[in-house]
Amino acid sequence: MNSTVPAAGADHPNALPSAGTRWWLLGVLLITAIVSYSDRQILSMLVDPLSADLGLTDAQVGLLQGPAFAVVYVFVALPFGLLADRYSRRRLLLAGATLWCAATVLCGLAPSAGVFLVGRLLLGVGEAALIPTALSMLGDSFPPERRGVALGVFVLGSVVGGPFGITIGGLLLSLAQRGSFAAWPGIASLAPWRAVLTTTGVVGLISPLLILTLAEPLRGRTERTDLAATRRYFLSDWRRLVPLYGGLALLSIGDYGLVSWVPTALKRIFSWTPDRVGLYFGIITAGAGIAGSLLGGGIADLAERRGGDRARLRVSMTGAVLAVTAAAAISQGHADAVLFGLGFWIFTATVGEVSAVAVIQDIVPTQFRGTAFAILTFTNTLMGLGGGPPLIAAATEYVYRSPAAVDRAISLVGIAGGLISCTLFFLARRALARSPAH
Numbered sequence: 001m002n003s004t005v006p007a008a009g010a011d012h013p014n015a016l017p018s019a020g021t022r023w024w025l026l027g028v029l030l031i032t033a034i035v036s037y038s039d040r041q042i043l044s045m046l047v048d049p050l051s052a053d054l055g056l057t058d059a060q061v062g063l064l065q066g067p068a069f070a071v072v073y074v075f076v077a078l079p080f081g082l083l084a085d086r087y088s089r090r091r092l093l094l095a096g097a098t099l100w101c102a103a104t105v106l107c108g109l110a111p112s113a114g115v116f117l118v119g120r121l122l123l124g125v126g127e128a129a130l131i132p133t134a135l136s137m138l139g140d141s142f143p144p145e146r147r148g149v150a151l152g153v154f155v156l157g158s159v160v161g162g163p164f165g166i167t168i169g170g171l172l173l174s175l176a177q178r179g180s181f182a183a184w185p186g187i188a189s190l191a192p193w194r195a196v197l198t199t200t201g202v203v204g205l206i207s208p209l210l211i212l213t214l215a216e217p218l219r220g221r222t223e224r225t226d227l228a229a230t231r232r233y234f235l236s237d238w239r240r241l242v243p244l245y246g247g248l249a250l251l252s253i254g255d256y257g258l259v260s261w262v263p264t265a266l267k268r269i270f271s272w273t274p275d276r277v278g279l280y281f282g283i284i285t286a287g288a289g290i291a292g293s294l295l296g297g298g299i300a301d302l303a304e305r306r307g308g309d310r311a312r313l314r315v316s317m318t319g320a321v322l323a324v325t326a327a328a329a330i331s332q333g334h335a336d337a338v339l340f341g342l343g344f345w346i347f348t349a350t351v352g353e354v355s356a357v358a359v360i361q362d363i364v365p366t367q368f369r370g371t372a373f374a375i376l377t378f379t380n381t382l383m384g385l386g387g388g389p390p391l392i393a394a395a396t397e398y399v400y401r402s403p404a405a406v407d408r409a410i411s412l413v414g415i416a417g418g419l420i421s422c423t424l425f426f427l428a429r430r431a432l433a434r435s436p437a438h
Contacts, residue, residue, distance in 0.1 A: 105201035234372075250320075
């Protein structure tokens with residue numbers, strides 16, 4: 001299968017877009033990421049009214065929130081990555097953004113739980129286009145020494161998008177319940193939770209409109225690529241890629257595990273009220289995530305200028321080791337220690353993750369980058385979301401045998417994940433040293 005997009009050596013400086021063009025691209029991708037993560041998280045604020053209206057149990061809503069989205073998202077990302085390596089990434093992202101906005105509207109108008117399920121499945125399909133296309137385009141738009149900053153800014157979309165969706169969802173729900181949408185045609189007759197989803201889906205269409213202003217970045221090589229060539233490349237470079245993917249996935253296990261269980265630890269062990277947990281949790285996770293994304297990108301680029309990708313992996317190793325200390329702090333028996341551990345983990349892990357992703361962006365040839373980041377989406381989501389929360393639950397129940405030991409279970413999983421992650425980054429760094437290009 002031949003590429004249908006322009007292909008001119010974007011690995012050379014004169015093939016890169018102008019500074020204004022690439023920063024506009026980054027800004028549009030950041031907004032698109034915020035919309036994406038907001039649309040997937042906003043359901044968290046609508047559980048009770050949605051359940052009452054559609055006659056759902058908590059378990060059924062949980063399936064709509066998690067597996068209905070995540071399973072489709074993980075497996076559809078892989079074919080999207082292959083398509084991104086062969087066709088226009090801009091058009092794929094445009095189609096994905098339009099689909100997930102339409103799916104959000106469909107959820108808001110769903111007459112039954114079955115239709116709502118279809119909407120969540122379509123949301124997962126649409127959002128699966130984001131990471132493979134966006135990171136591939138960024139790799140062909142920014143020079144290697146600036147890719148860390150670009151990645152850090154893009155990662156802000158996931159850091160800000162989730163809390164933003166929850167905040168906006170709560171605000172819109174309150175407004176709808178007070179009748180503030182009574183004069184809005186097409187919205188006034190809807191139940192408040194339906195009005196929230198429909199409104200956010202329609203407003204989210206700003207993303208595909210902005211994507212229309214983008215130009216497809218020139219690719220870095222002219223070789224034809226097909227499925228066989230893609231398979232040959234990833235099999236030939238497994239010594240560098242497998243430990244990189246593994247190190248990132250292990251940190252992702254800690255990411256998902258802490259975010260899922262720290263609120264429970266604060267409520268269960270220290271008797272914090274839900275509103276207090278929400279306030280502290282939101283401020284700390286957002287602040288640490290923003291700082292880690294921006295500083296991580298800058299540190300990764302500074303390391304690249306001083307020592308190339310091996311120096312970037314030294315940053316990732318340091319981030320993983322510091323994340324271990326953060327995980328250890330959570331089990332010290334004080335609420336302040338739990339909050340410190342949460343914030344320090346998110347900050348240090350994010351720094352390490354941004355630097356490692358920048359290495360993948362550097363070492364993978366441009367014609368395979370869409371597939372590379374689709375694999376990253378697959379491994380991080382499958383191992384992180386599928387492994388982090390259940391491992392902590394299992395450690396609480398079977399290792400410590402006490403619900404009150406959830407803080408120790410968080411520490412155990414985080415420490416193990418951080419140490420193994422550091423080891424894998426070390427192996428990747430050693431594999432880079434054996435590569436002639438590094």
